[in-house]
Amino acid sequence: MSRVPLFEELETLTDRECVELLTANHFGRIAFALDGAPMILPVNYVYAEPSVVIRTGPGTKLASTPQTIVAFEIDDADAAGAWGWSVVIQGPAFDITDSIDEYSAAIRKLPVVSYAPGERMHWLKIGAREISGRRFGTVPA
Amino acid sequence: MSRVPLFEELETLTDRECVELLTANHFGRIAFALDGAPMILPVNYVYAEPSVVIRTGPGTKLASTPQTIVAFEIDDADAAGAWGWSVVIQGPAFDITDSIDEYSAAIRKLPVVSYAPGERMHWLKIGAREISGRRFGTVPA
Secondary structure, eight states: OBOOOOOTTSEEOOHHHHHHHHHHOOEEEEEEEETTEEEEEEEEOEEETTEEEEEEOSSHHHHHSTTSEEEEEEEEEOTTSSOEEEEEEEEEEEEOTTOOSHHHHHHTTSOOOOSSOSOOOEEEEEEOSEEEEEEESOOOO | OBOOOOOTTSEEOOHHHHHHHHHHOOEEEEEEEETTEEEEEEEEOEEETTEEEEEEOSSHHHHHOTTSEEEEEEEEEOTTSSOEEEEEEEEEEEEOTTOOSHHHHHHTTSOOOOSSOSOOOEEEEEEOSEEEEEEESOOOO
């Protein structure tokens, strides 16, 4: 994992802190290129070091992301602005729905539960090639 | 405004509902191309129909977004998964820090308050060329 040095003015999270936040949360957003322009969609996910695992149905994410570099982000912020944090991953997305390797078979057994309705027969994996996190204020435990 | 038909399986928000959510919130995320790959960063914003207005310091957002198409997203979801919504905008970003037109001068007076520390001398405007929103469950009032 390398770090993306974007956030000089904020406190930088360690890789371990990033992984802890990725593991503790299950709702984030994926950004990808759609017809040449950025798009963001919210997704539920499970983090399986070193991959973000999501499920999807037929549609934009499945049509646009496999074999491309995408970004994935989670965050939280105090509504009054006293604290906030975010973790961003960049890496390649793969459709592992039919992959026969052991890692893919294992992560297809993960409990990736989607809040939103709809069938999700397809599994996508985003490799955390680059990861970075930042924080300000005192985040409640 | 046109609609991006991405979210067939969820309830689609009307333009008016999207604008209400954009107006009521002040924390979102911007997605843009960084060295040819998608990046997502959280931002505070004010919605000034039909633009998202953010402030930024020198850095990635200022270096990468002006004169490009970006995406901007806000969302909220019940941690237990009972409800959720999101609004996504796609449109061109402009650095309006030194723009002398009346609209730019007016939106530079908006109270765009950033949670995170750091000086933000530059103003960016994202035109809401395309807007879409979706929802599931019963969102509390």
